[in-house]
Amino acid sequence: MKTVKEMFDFDKKTYIMGILNVTPDSFSDGDSWNNINSAINHAEEMIRQGADIIDVGGESTRPGYTMISDEEEIQRTIPYIRALKERFDVPVSIDTYKPAVAEAALKNGVDIINDIWGLQRDPEMATVVAKYNAPVIVMHNQNTTEYDGDIIGEIKRFLNKSIEIATSHGVGRENIILDPGIGFGKTPEQNLQVMRRLSELKVIGLPILLGTSRKSTIGKILNLPPKERVEGTLATSVIGIMQGMNILRVHDVKENYRAAKVTDAILKGKIDG
Numbered sequence: 001m002k003t004v005k006e007m008f009d010f011d012k013k014t015y016i017m018g019i020l021n022v023t024p025d026s027f028s029d030g031d032s033w034n035n036i037n038s039a040i041n042h043a044e045e046m047i048r049q050g051a052d053i054i055d056v057g058g059e060s061t062r063p064g065y066t067m068i069s070d071e072e073e074i075q076r077t078i079p080y081i082r083a084l085k086e087r088f089d090v091p092v093s094i095d096t097y098k099p100a101v102a103e104a105a106l107k108n109g110v111d112i113i114n115d116i117w118g119l120q121r122d123p124e125m126a127t128v129v130a131k132y133n134a135p136v137i138v139m140h141n142q143n144t145t146e147y148d149g150d151i152i153g154e155i156k157r158f159l160n161k162s163i164e165i166a167t168s169h170g171v172g173r174e175n176i177i178l179d180p181g182i183g184f185g186k187t188p189e190q191n192l193q194v195m196r197r198l199s200e201l202k203v204i205g206l207p208i209l210l211g212t213s214r215k216s217t218i219g220k221i222l223n224l225p226p227k228e229r230v231e232g233t234l235a236t237s238v239i240g241i242m243q244g245m246n247i248l249r250v251h252d253v254k255e256n257y258r259a260a261k262v263t264d265a266i267l268k269g270k271i272d273g
Contacts, residue, residue: 002111003201004135004175007091008052009128010207010246013261013272017093017249018043018051020215022080033126039080040087047090050257054088055114055249056080056105057095070100077101078108085109092139099124099246106132112177116184117141118162123169130170137177142185151190152200155180159204177247179209182236188217195236211249212236213256234259242267 008015020043043054058077059068068076077094084092085108093112094105099122100115106128118138119126129136140155147154159178166176180201182191201208212218218232219225229251237248237256241263250256265271 002091002131002135003133003172004177004207007111007135008207008246011105013264014241014245015052015208015247016050016253016257016260017053017055017247018046018049018253019057019249019251020046020054020080020084021057021060022076023057034080036083040083043084043088046253047088049254050199050261051090051253053091053093053112053247054084055093055095056110058086058101059096070098073098073101074104078104081105081108081110097121097125100145103128103131106134111135112137112141114179115139116181118158118179119165120158120162123165126169126171129166129175133172133175133179135175136166136171137179138166139179139184139211140181144192145185145187147190151186151193152197156201156204159201163204163206174186175205177202177207177209179211182210182212183215183217188220190216191215195239198240198245202244207246208244209247209249210237210245212239212240213248213252230255238263 001056020039022039056077058073081092091111094110095112095114096102097115097117102125112135113129114137115125116139118140138159140158180194182194196259213233214226214229216227222229222232233252234255237259241260248256250259
């Protein structure tokens with residue numbers, strides 16, 4: 001299995017992760033891509049528009065979501081993963097915090113595990129990731145919006161714990177990507193504070209993914225429904241890139257790809273065509 005370094009050159013550009021939710025109840029695009037043909041066509045369109053990674057999600061993680069069984073999540077996601085791997089030469093990640101789902105996905109060719117609980121929901125997840133030598137995205141998350149101290153300090157502590165769990169189970173540090181978890185365990189005001197201070201997370205020394213696409217904080221600022229939040233998402237993407245974010249997880253690939261390409265060119269002082 002390829003390592004993070006073999007898949008990505010973060011000095012070269014910001015990478016775009018296109019979201020492919022195969023759920024009936026996702027907050028933004030639920031029931032849009034939950035058949036193979038429509039999902040594959042959408043993935044192909046995202047790749048054409050600039051997606052470097054396709055992230056498959058089989059269980060909604062929106063506020064108030066309904067948890068499903070491991071078996072149902074496996075049945076939902078594996079056919080899509082197989083179809084994506086057969087047709088496209090881009091990394092595929094799975095958005096799951098369940099070890100059984102992660103293992104089934106890895107057995108069927110998935111390249112990256114994207115865990116919204118940072119390997120801290122179930123310790124078996126780190127064992128599975130290590131077994132397959134898979135890259136893993138560890139996201140900050142918690143069940144409340146209460147923080148004992150400075151929010152960035154708390155996020156750092158959580159992510160460092162995730163790194164410790166990963167490495168103690170045999171996951172190489174070089175295979176870990178961080179995610180500050182915008183919209184998870186945070187109020188809108190806290191999300192804004194984290195966005196302002198993203199650069200402080202770079203001290204950990206690992207690549208960082210930013211996932212703000214169409215989220216409720218943007219909706220609250222603009223008073224708009226999810227599918228009308230693209231311009232707000234672009235603002236967060238540019239701010240993220242300027243603070244050193246390496247991957248953007250987005251619904252609207254074309255717009256974010258273009259914004260990222262211009263931002264990268266400005267920051268690097270170089271036009272790559």
